[in-house]
Amino acid sequence: MNFPLLILLAVPFLAAPVIYPLRRTPLAAPFAAAVALALVGFLWIVPWPLATTRPDQATLGAPLVLLGRSVRLTETDRWALSTLWGCAALMFLAAWPFRFERRLYPIGLAAGGLWTIGLLLRPISLGTFFIGSAALLLALTLLGEGHGMEGATQYLIAASLGFLAWVMAAWAAEQTTLNPGQPLWTTLTIMLIEIALILWLGVWPAYRWVLLLFAEGAPVGAAFTVFLLNYGTWFWLLAWAQEFPWLPQLPGWSAGLQAMGILMMLSSAVLALAERGWGIIGGYAWLASSGLSWLALGLGTVEGIHLSAWTLWIRIVALVGLAFGLAAHRRMSGSTESGRVPLDRGPWVIALLLGSGMALIDVPPFPGFTARWALTRLLLPSHPFLSLAWIGGAGLLGWALLRELLRPQGEILPLRPMPRSAVWFGIAWWTAELLLLLTSPWLSLPLRSLANAWIQLGLLE
Amino acid sequence: MLEAWNIHELTILTVVGLAGLVLALDDWRGMLLAWALMGVAGGVLLQQATEAPRELAGIQIMNSALLALLFYLAGRRARTTISRTLTARPAVHWRFRALAAIFLYFLARMMAIRFPLPIASPSLLIVTYALIGIGLLIATLSRSPLKAGLGILTMLNGYQVFYLSVQDSLLAIGLMAGMNLLVAFLIVALTLVRQEVSA
Numbered sequence: 001m002n003f004p005l006l007i008l009l010a011v012p013f014l015a016a017p018v019i020y021p022l023r024r025t026p027l028a029a030p031f032a033a034a035v036a037l038a039l040v041g042f043l044w045i046v047p048w049p050l051a052t053t054r055p056d057q058a059t060l061g062a063p064l065v066l067l068g069r070s071v072r073l074t075e076t077d078r079w080a081l082s083t084l085w086g087c088a089a090l091m092f093l094a095a096w097p098f099r100f101e102r103r104l105y106p107i108g109l110a111a112g113g114l115w116t117i118g119l120l121l122r123p124i125s126l127g128t129f130f131i132g133s134a135a136l137l138l139a140l141t142l143l144g145e146g147h148g149m150e151g152a153t154q155y156l157i158a159a160s161l162g163f164l165a166w167v168m169a170a171w172a173a174e175q176t177t178l179n180p181g182q183p184l185w186t187t188l189t190i191m192l193i194e195i196a197l198i199l200w201l202g203v204w205p206a207y208r209w210v211l212l213l214f215a216e217g218a219p220v221g222a223a224f225t226v227f228l229l230n231y232g233t234w235f236w237l238l239a240w241a242q243e244f245p246w247l248p249q250l251p252g253w254s255a256g257l258q259a260m261g262i263l264m265m266l267s268s269a270v271l272a273l274a275e276r277g278w279g280i281i282g283g284y285a286w287l288a289s290s291g292l293s294w295l296a297l298g299l300g301t302v303e304g305i306h307l308s309a310w311t312l313w314i315r316i317v318a319l320v321g322l323a324f325g326l327a328a329h330r331r332m333s334g335s336t337e338s339g340r341v342p343l344d345r346g347p348w349v350i351a352l353l354l355g356s357g358m359a360l361i362d363v364p365p366f367p368g369f370t371a372r373w374a375l376t377r378l379l380l381p382s383h384p385f386l387s388l389a390w391i392g393g394a395g396l397l398g399w400a401l402l403r404e405l406l407r408p409q410g411e412i413l414p415l416r417p418m419p420r421s422a423v424w425f426g427i428a429w430w431t432a433e434l435l436l437l438l439t440s441p442w443l444s445l446p447l448r449s450l451a452n453a454w455i456q457l458g459l460l461e
Numbered sequence: 462m463l464e465a466w467n468i469h470e471l472t473i474l475t476v477v478g479l480a481g482l483v484l485a486l487d488d489w490r491g492m493l494l495a496w497a498l499m500g501v502a503g504g505v506l507l508q509q510a511t512e513a514p515r516e517l518a519g520i521q522i523m524n525s526a527l528l529a530l531l532f533y534l535a536g537r538r539a540r541t542t543i544s545r546t547l548t549a550r551p552a553v554h555w556r557f558r559a560l561a562a563i564f565l566y567f568l569a570r571m572m573a574i575r576f577p578l579p580i581a582s583p584s585l586l587i588v589t590y591a592l593i594g595i596g597l598l599i600a601t602l603s604r605s606p607l608k609a610g611l612g613i614l615t616m617l618n619g620y621q622v623f624y625l626s627v628q629d630s631l632l633a634i635g636l637m638a639g640m641n642l643l644v645a646f647l648i649v650a651l652t653l654v655r656q657e658v659s660a
Binding site: 067068069125126129132133136137139140143149152153156157160161163164167168171175184 | 578579580593597600601606609610612613616617620624627628630632633636637639640643644647648650651654
């Protein structure tokens with residue numbers, strides 16, 4: 001029996017009910033963050049013995065058999081889970097000063113635990129249920145006192161539809177394996193996976209829920225939701241490609257990912273011009289930045305895959321900054337209305353919102369610029385107009401941010417004072433961005449193993 | 462044979478008709494009753510089909526009845542604070558919604574003929590396509606979380622009709638039922654929290 005793996009799976013579910021009664025106290029956030037960090041530490045401290053179940057795949061320890069199904073941890077999963085739990089710890093800490101984020105801690109741990117089981121469980125068709133339930137459960141993190149529920153309802157619709165598409169895709173993929181040579185099943189599988197991705201990642205035209213989450217939902221809960229869906233799906237797709245090696249070889253795979261990435265980047269840039277509000281513009285910036293990761297992954301080249309894995313590191317700091325900025329803005333203004341906090345009343349809050357927005361759209365000197373620049377150089381010879389279009393897209397999003405900053409304040413309603421935590425968090429965030437700029441090439445070296453897992457699948461053209 | 466076919470066809474029409482009622486009705490109690498009856502009719506349909514085990518059809522009926530009861534209790538509790546969000550009407554008139562349901566039924570029939578799946582029976586496919594289409598319409602058109610949730614569950618019910626007929630694994634079927642419960646729980650939470658906020 002692989003007890004360490006059992007502990008890894010059980011800890012989030014044991015910690016969630018302990019944290020739930022503490023959720024209104026200041027203890028909940030550090031406790032949840034400590035559990036998440038302990039899980040990362042546990043993944044690396046335990047001396048997992050290498051076991052080989054399949055000739056092409058070595059597992060860390062023997063697979064765990066639960067109800068006749070195997071749960072197994074590989075080297076790639078170790079990196080994936082470390083990234084997920086490490087980022088989750090950052091989110092929990094960012095939510096610490098805000099009472100309206102209290103649902104995030106227990107629900108975040110439970111959702112992370114379900115996602116972990118889904119990633120490690122085989123067959124994929126059963127893992128889908130755990131991944132789907134994690135995605136659905138996240139709807140609860142969006143509910144905070146005084147926040148509109150429109151976004152949560154729309155998210156629930158998108159998450160349920162996406163879940164249905166994943167379950168059907170898993171069934172169709174199993175049929176493909178059982179009935180080789182029948183094109184119906186492969187077409188159905190790839191089509192359903194793309195529908196699921198469109199719904200879960202918020203690709204145009206199913207993008208509205210992302211904006212509503214940032215504009216109306218509890219901000220850190222919203223950031224946690226989009227983070228888990230984006231990063232989790234990156235790892236989940238890798239699990240699919242490992243389980244069904246024929247999948248990345250299909251012509252629709254690369255083309256679909258590329259089209260999705262381009263659509264995310266360009267549609268958000270254009271649509272952002274018609275919108276107002278820090279939350280909504282921040283949501284568009286997030287969509288554009290994750291679009292770049294998916295486009296890079298869809299290229300199917302070594303550089304593209306490395307670039308996509310690298311962006312996982314640099315995006316999270318920007319996203320946490322945006323979430324904190326929005327939450328602090330919400331606390332000061334006491335409502336979900338945007339543009340009510342003038343620069344002189346909340347300089348650190350506005351600086352965070354502006355800085356994180358700029359970091360998400362890869363404005364220099366933020367570290368994301370290196371990713372955008374590298375991708376532009378990669379694609380410029382073959383797709384010059386496209387490269388220019390997404391440089392222009394970043395410009396349009398930058399304009400939307402600047403317009404939000406310079407927007408004339410109407411009647412200034414009574415505001416609460418800027419939270420002191422905004423100053424400390426602001427200093428820490430700007431320092432982290434600077435350090436990330438200087439050290440990201442070295443920090444992201446470990447993520448090479450994630451990129452290599454994709455590369456080993458042989459999807460290179 | 463003809464009689465058996467007619468009963469089967471009648472059950473399909475009943476399931477789709479009740480789903481259409483959920484789409485067209487504005488009163489939350491009426492649509493809840495229609496949704497519960499749709500679940501029961503779906504169970505009866507599964508019982509008539511040879512592809513799905515009969516015991517599962519019984520569980521499907523019980524599941525729908527219990528969820529309807531849960532929603533009713535949540536709705537009653539929400540009504541005592543502010544009922545505005547429970548009865549928020551969709552922007553599209555009920556006549557158009559009813560027409561859309563009829564259109565989706567015929568579309569589902571066409572799709573079952575045009576895109577048949579080798580291992581699924583055409584009659585169950587019609588119900589699956591129709592319920593997924595109608596459920597999607599309910600979810601996207603409605604303004605109240607209760608009605609949007611019923612739309613999501615209608616979609617899941619539609620898929621379940623198909624899933625039960627092609628899936629052998631009891632664990633997978635149990636997990637699917639678990640997902641239904643989770644969605645129901647989230648809908649109740651959204652309905653009640655929304656009331657808190659409105660209050």
